Amino acid sequence: METKNQLRKKILNVRNNMSEEEATSKSRLIMRRLADLDEYKNSGTVFIYMSFKNEVMTKELIEKMLSEDKRVVIPYTDIENTVIIPSEIRNMDEDLVLSHYGYYEPVFDKIKTVEPEEFDLIIAPGVVFDRERNRIGFGKGYYDRILCRKRNDARIVAPAYEFQVLDNVPAESHDIKMDMIVTESNIYR
Ligand code: ADP
Ligand code: MG
Numbered sequence: 001m002e003t004k005n006q007l008r009k010k011i012l013n014v015r016n017n018m019s020e021e022e023a024t025s026k027s028r029l030i031m032r033r034l035a036d037l038d039e040y041k042n043s044g045t046v047f048i049y050m051s052f053k054n055e056v057m058t059k060e061l062i063e064k065m066l067s068e069d070k071r072v073v074i075p076y077t078d079i080e081n082t083v084i085i086p087s088e089i090r091n092m093d094e095d096l097v098l099s100h101y102g103y104y105e106p107v108f109d110k111i112k113t114v115e116p117e118e119f120d121l122i123i124a125p126g127v128v129f130d131r132e133r134n135r136i137g138f139g140k141g142y143y144d145r146i147l148c149r150k151r152n153d154a155r156i157v158a159p160a161y162e163f164q165v166l167d168n169v170p171a172e173s174h175d176i177k178m179d180m181i182v183t184e185s186n187i188y189r
Helices: 004-016 020-035 059-067 142-147
Strands: 045-048 071-078 083-089 096-098 104-106 121-123 128-130 155-159 180-182
Touching: 004 128, 020 059, 020 155, 020 180, 045 059, 059 071, 071 104, 083 142
Parallel strands: 045 071, 045 121, 121 155, 155 180
Antiparallel strands: 071 083, 096 104
């Protein structure tokens, strides 16, 4: 089997080469399907990533959640300690700022920490997945480290393009599985 690193490179190469039109239209489809799930409808507190580059785009769903009065929690990435600090936001324009690395994150001075035990739904990013719902991220384990702290009844959903879902990928004991993967053409659960 190919290593995690080989698979990351291969799939990132495809994702980075998608046109903006393709990424935008598939993202809309994926997010519409995600918002149709009972797990979404029944959730109050949602931990969701801010998409960057060609990740499945989350901006429109975040706006929808804020308008529906869901509690929206976004990662602040503490690179020095390799941990995510989950922070509640109320307004996308006022509470987020562009980081040095090119993604939006909560304004540091306004961080309102939310404990992982409070999440009802987690919308997780990933680079490669498989049909067993294993996930490969960027390789630093940020999400494994926070997902292992969720409540048992909280659900993890990963939005992904269909080409990111392979038959089988390597998984280690620290890797946390997704409960669902939603693509433009399938829902794996
Ligand atoms: P990714 O999930 O981002 O693809 P990996 O699964 O390869 O990355 O994990 C990267 C590193 O993070 C590994 O060295 C792993 O030991 C570490 N790691 C993952 N989960 C945890 C955890 N719960 N506690 C401590 N270290 C962890
Ligand atoms: Mg992992």
